[in-house]
Each structure stands twice: as C-alpha cells, then as structure tokens.
Amino acid sequence: MRFFIRLWEIIIERFHLKEFLEHPVPRYSNLNPLYWIGDVAAMSFFILAITGFILAWLYTPGVSTTVTTPPDILSGHTTAESYIATQSYGSVYRIMYLTPLGFIVRQIHLWAAYMMIFATLAHFFAKFILGSYKRRGGGALWLLGVLLGFLTISQAVLGYILPLHLDGILALQIGLNIFRYFDYLGIPVGQLTLALLGSNFVTDQVIKIIYSLHILIVPAIILVLLVLKINGILYGGVSPPPVKDPAAREKALQEKEPFYPHRFALTAGLLFLQLSVLLLLVAVFPLPLLEPWVPGQPVPAGVRPPWPVMWYYTYVKMIDPFISVGLPFVLVLFALVVPLLDRNKGVSIEERWVWVLIALVYIAIIGYGTVLGYLIDLPKEITPITRIAVPPEYATPYISTPTPVGP
Amino acid sequence: MILEVVLQVALSPEAIAYIVAAVGVIGALSVYGVMQLDRRWAAYVAFLFELVLTVLFAYTVNIVYALYGAPGFGSVEDIALGVAYQRVAAGILSAMLLLAGVVSIGYYIELQKTGGGGHE
Numbered sequence: 001m002r003f004f005i006r007l008w009e010i011i012i013e014r015f016h017l018k019e020f021l022e023h024p025v026p027r028y029s030n031l032n033p034l035y036w037i038g039d040v041a042a043m044s045f046f047i048l049a050i051t052g053f054i055l056a057w058l059y060t061p062g063v064s065t066t067v068t069t070p071p072d073i074l075s076g077h078t079t080a081e082s083y084i085a086t087q088s089y090g091s092v093y094r095i096m097y098l099t100p101l102g103f104i105v106r107q108i109h110l111w112a113a114y115m116m117i118f119a120t121l122a123h124f125f126a127k128f129i130l131g132s133y134k135r136r137g138g139g140a141l142w143l144l145g146v147l148l149g150f151l152t153i154s155q156a157v158l159g160y161i162l163p164l165h166l167d168g169i170l171a172l173q174i175g176l177n178i179f180r181y182f183d184y185l186g187i188p189v190g191q192l193t194l195a196l197l198g199s200n201f202v203t204d205q206v207i208k209i210i211y212s213l214h215i216l217i218v219p220a221i222i223l224v225l226l227v228l229k230i231n232g233i234l235y236g237g238v239s240p241p242p243v244k245d246p247a248a249r250e251k252a253l254q255e256k257e258p259f260y261p262h263r264f265a266l267t268a269g270l271l272f273l274q275l276s277v278l279l280l281l282v283a284v285f286p287l288p289l290l291e292p293w294v295p296g297q298p299v300p301a302g303v304r305p306p307w308p309v310m311w312y313y314t315y316v317k318m319i320d321p322f323i324s325v326g327l328p329f330v331l332v333l334f335a336l337v338v339p340l341l342d343r344n345k346g347v348s349i350e351e352r353w354v355w356v357l358i359a360l361v362y363i364a365i366i367g368y369g370t371v372l373g374y375l376i377d378l379p380k381e382i383t384p385i386t387r388i389a390v391p392p393e394y395a396t397p398y399i400s401t402p403t404p405v406g407p
Numbered sequence: 408m409i410l411e412v413v414l415q416v417a418l419s420p421e422a423i424a425y426i427v428a429a430v431g432v433i434g435a436l437s438v439y440g441v442m443q444l445d446r447r448w449a450a451y452v453a454f455l456f457e458l459v460l461t462v463l464f465a466y467t468v469n470i471v472y473a474l475y476g477a478p479g480f481g482s483v484e485d486i487a488l489g490v491a492y493q494r495v496a497a498g499i500l501s502a503m504l505l506l507a508g509v510v511s512i513g514y515y516i517e518l519q520k521t522g523g524g525g526h527e
Contacts (some may be wrong), residue, residue, distance in 0.1 A: 100489075
C-alpha cells in the first residue's frame with residue numbers, strides 16, 4: 001500500500017498535477033444537480049469512444065448484398081427465415097449476435113449515445129435557465145456548447161446510418177433533405193454535399209465517407225471543442241449561483257472545495273452510477289437491430305426514427321416541409337444569439353422568468369413532437385390546426401420514398 | 408455436443424439473474440445501512456459484495472464463451488440463449504457499479520460533513 005501511495009505522490013509531483021487537483025470548485029456547483037449534467041454528457045462521450053473503438057474492429061462498411069443473416073431475435077421474429085442484407089448489416093449482426101460479449105458492447109454504445117443526447121439537451125436547458133452565458137467568458141462557452149450539441153446530434157445520425165437497416169436509410173434521407181433545404185433557399189449546400197459524397201445513391205464510397213466521419217472526423221472535432229470547454233470552465237469558473245440576494249450570492253461564490261478529493265469523489269460516483277444505469281438499460285431494455293435494408297428497397301411507411309429525432313420527423317410530416325425542415329436551423333440559430341439578446345444582469349429564476357418561459361417553450365416544442373410521433377400514425381391528415389399555410393409553389397415534399405439505387 | 412454439455416451443466420440465465428438480484432439488493436441495502444454508521448466499514452462491506460458479484464460475473468462470462476465457442480453454435484435458439492446470458496452479465500456489472508457509485512458518493516457526503524480534511 002505504501003508503494004502505491006509513494007507512486008501516486010511521484011506522479012503528482014513529476015507531472016505538476018497538484019495545482020490541477022487542488023483547484024477550488026464552488027460548493028454550490030457540487031451540491032446542485034443542474035451543474036452535473038454536463039459531466040454526464042462528457043462521460044458518455046468517453047464511454048462511446050471506448051465502445052466505438054471496440055466496435056470499429058469488427059464492423060465492415062459496405063453495401064454489397066452477399067450476406068444472409070437469420071432474423072433479428074429482439075424484433076420479435078420467431079420464424080427461422082433468413083434475410084438478404086448488406087455487408088454493413090451483416091457485420092453488425094455478427095457483432096451483436098455471433099460475437100461473445102459483442103451484444104453488451106453494442107448495446108452500451110447505443111444506450112450511451114441516447115444518454116449523451118439526453119444529457120446534452122438537459123445540459124443546454126439547465127444552462128439556459130441558469131443564464132450561464134452571463135459570466136465573463138460564458139458567451140464563448142455557450143457558443144462552444146451549441147456547436148457541441150449540433151455535433152452530438154450529427155454524430156448520432158451518422159452512427160445510426162451505419163448498420164444500413166431501414167431506419168438508418170430513413171435517417172440518411174432525412175439528413176440529406178436538411179442539406180437540400182439550403183438549395184431551396186438558393187445556397188447550394190445540398191448539391192455540394194452530394195458532390196462530396198460522389199453519388200446520388202448509397203454506395204460503398206458513401207458508406208465509407210459516413211463511417212470515417214463517424215469514427216474520426218466528428219469525434220475529433222468534438223474532442224477539441226470539449227477540451228476547450230473544459231479548459232474554459234477550469235480557468236473561468238462555473239455558472240454563477242441562481243441567487244437573487246447579492247450577499248447570499250457572494251457567500252456562495254466564496255465557499256469552495258478542492259477538486260480532489262471532493263469533486264473527484266462525486267464525479268467518480270456519478271460515473272459509476274451512470275455506467276450502472278447504462279448496463280441496467282442494456283439488461284432490461286435491449287435495443288433490436290431492426291430490419292435490414294436492401295439497395296433499391298424503399299423505406300416502408302411504418303418505419304420511424306428513434307426518439308431523439310422523432311419530434312423533428314413528426315413536424316416534417318405534419319407541417320408543410322418549407323417550414324418544418326428548417327425548424328432545427330431556427331432553433332440552433334436562436335440558441336446561438338441568446339447571449340446577445342439576454343442582456344439583463346440578473347441570474348436568479350425570478351429575474352429571468354421570461355427566459356425560463358422561452359426554455360419551456362423549447363422543451364414543449366420538442367416534447368410535443370416526440371410524444372405525438374409515438375401516439376399518431378404518420379403521415380397524419382393535415383388539419384387547420386397543424387397546417388401552416390405557405391404559397392403553393394413552395395409546397396415541395398422533401399421527405400419522400402427514396403430514389404431506387406442503381407446497380 | 409459441447410453445446411449440450413454447457414446447457415446441462417450451467418445454471419440457467421434466469422437462475423443467475425435471481426441470485427444476482429438477491430445479492431445486489433442485499434448488498435446495496437447493507438452498504439447503505441452500514442454507511443449511516445461508518446463509511447469506512449461500508450466500503451469494506453461493498454468490497455465483499457463486489458467480490459461475490461465478480462465471481463458471478465466470471466461464471467456467466469465463462470458460460471457465454473463456452474456457448475459461443477461450441478461447435479454448431481448459430482441457430483436462433485442458441486443466439487437467444489447467448490443474448491440472455493449476456494443480459495445477465497450486464498446486470499451483474501450494473502450491480503457492481505451501483506455499489507461502487509454508492510461508496511464514492513458516500514465518501515463525498517462524508518467529506519462534506521467533516522469539512523474535508525483530505526483523502527485517506
């Protein structure tokens with residue numbers, strides 16, 4: 001035991017970690033759960049990196065349909081019929097059902113992705129309500145946070161495409177349609193994206209590009225932004241306490257604890273509990289692999305996106321595409337300019353009730369679309385309440401059946 | 408042949424799941440209860456339950472490897488059984504991490520109460 005204590009002391013001394021480990025952390029940020037959610041998102045990212053690293057050994061991207069797989073048992077199939085599937089689907093099937101412990105690794109990867117998205121959204125709203133962009137340097141961190149949120153969703157969509165199941169192809173169509181929306185406004189983003197992909201169809205090349213984006217480019221950007229954000233928090237401090245009384249606020253700011261062992265023990269505990277919840281979800285609610293897609297096959301009407309983007313899919317189907325397809329851009333752009341609009345100095349909930357209300361409207365838009373997506377059959381018949389009138393020439397359907405893939 | 412031997416000798420996934428649930432619940436309650444008296448002893452109790460769960464985890468993972476390594480593995484029934492054992496293994500890990508999380512957060516709560524005289 002003495003050896004390990006000495007080793008720890010040498011590491012602390014040689015790598016000059018004392019200053020980092022003992023840097024003061026405000027006590028209120030350790031006690032208030034609203035200040036932990038960012039940690040959950042960041043830790044999810046690292047869990048995803050580790051499980052993704054293992055999955056990358058076994059996954060093979062490709063659209064050739066030489067693979068035959070038994071049915072996905074978690075989708076409720078009982079017959080022993082076989083499917084013709086793409087190479088990508090076949091390799092994911094092999095990971096999930098034919099590799100020892102591969103099932104656990106992939107399920108952790110999926111649930112950690114959902115947890116990261118949920119934590120990212122919750123973190124966004126927590127910081128929105130706390131007005132974290134009001135402190136010195138907070139605006140830059142807010143900007144980084146919005147970019148990280150956008151990249152998190154992009155990364156999730158890219159990963160969802162990779163198994164080449166029907167839902168993944170739906171995600172690819174919806175993603176490309178978002179880019180095509182800019183073409184409609186006169187900015188050729190969709191054309192540029194298709195030119196970069198090199199094909200209008202799903203080919204080996206396209207899947208390899210999506211794969212490299214998912215495992216290398218986007219995670220690398222997320223990592224760099226995350227390091228910048230953590231550095232900004234380390235040297236700029238956390239969000240101010242949501243207290244109206246200046247004396248109480250000052251007192252809260254003065255009460256500090258060292259990062260080690262205080263916050264370290266708390267963060268380690270949260271990480272263990274997060275992993276515990278993840279594994280419990282894997283054990284109790286395993287996610288199916290879903291139906292395979294064969295090149296040329298249109299996506300059937302019953303296929304739905306997963307819950308993080310269900311709200312968007314609902315609105316695209318319910319409201320005219322000219323308005324609904326652009327909705328995420330409006331939400332992201334508004335989130336980016338919030339620090340410029342909210343100039344009030346107050347940080348307590350009483351002083352920020354308007355912004356709390358706006359945050360609730362945000363949550364309501366996403367929550368309403370998500371719940372509705374599970375309750376109704378889409379495409380829903382357009383009613384006077386759900387329809388927002390636009391000029392007829394703009395009523396171009398952006399979501400349609402996919403273009404058949406050529407040989 | 409090996410597949411049949413594995414299935415005859417090994418406990419069923421349901422049986423292991425019940426054992427793990429019992430150990431996990433008793434462990435969590437014991438650690439939480441002892442933590443009210445002495446945090447250090449709670450850590451020792453947690454360590455004891457972690458050891459029991461580690462043995463169960465090793466046992467389950469052994470079955471998973473034996474199953475997947477058996478000649479003839481690959482039918483839908485075999486895969487369903489393999490998935491069931493892996494779900495149990497995930498549940499065991501979940502229980503282990505829950506105990507570790509409770510002990511870590513208990514340590515933070517103790518630091519809060521004592522004013523944080525430093526780590527052990």
